[in-house]
Amino acid sequence: MGSSVEQNILVTGGAGFIGTHTVVQLLKEGFKVSIIDNLDNSVIEAVDRVRELVGPDLSKKLEFTQGNRFDAVIHFAGLKAVGESVGNPRRYFDNNLVGTINLYETMAKHNCKMMVFSSSATVYGQPEKIPCMEDFELKAMNPYGRSKLFLEEIARDIQAAEPEWRIVLLRYFNPVGAHESGRIGEDPKGIPNNLMPYIQQVAVGRLPELNVYGHDYPTEDGSAVRDYIHVMDLADGHIAALRKLFDDPKIGCTAYNLGTGRGTSVLEMVAAFEKASGKKIPIKLCPRRLGDATAVYASTEKAEKELGW
16 A cells, blocks of 8 residues: 555654654655644654654644544553653553553544554563564563553454454664754653663763663673664654555554664663763662663564565
């Protein structure tokens, strides 16, 4: 079927970090886009900057509204901090599970049965071997990861019961970076939960030091290892997944990793930032956080082969 100006995409959480970058790419690819976002960890100015980046012609195809009818949904909306989820699991299950179930009900009522779902590498927990492959046993270690795992199972059950549904589950690893213009990026409210904005806020003096959680992991430098993927590559992965939904009526419910296939430690990321910026980042070595895995990075073969990504 391919993309066309007739295809209208609803993006939940579209004012957030990954959402805004994906919306820019969707508009450039000719899709119409509508955004829903409660602005819990984002600002309306981010949407204004998206309009600025794509220009007046493409921005006519962007609405901050529920709209009328959609051909597919990209579902980003949800809480996403591992540490916070350990301290407040009920909030995570209520927001992530109940909100998504309600979305499925609304989609079914309006006969929109295509979804790209924002899952997470946290569904793997601490894998017995790496890189993580999509057919690994899923053993989420924290409430956030379990909320994503439960939602993957719900998606599989819905699609099995109603085969007309087409659902792609995208297991993100650790998104970093920003649009090349510098106009949109990751600027969370409060103390950041992700590594790079935390480093950046220390660099500009908003925060006094970087807390490094865990310095006794069985890794080369003792810090946790993750797969850091540029947010624009992640946005392109959503376009590829969306095209797969439209083009493959037999896709069913399928999971794909979106990562680089390379692991980098927290301290290596700090050193790379210091080298690139010329700024020294003061760090504080802290105990491990509950729910954090030692090392996780992606196998990218399936996404390369089936999505061309």
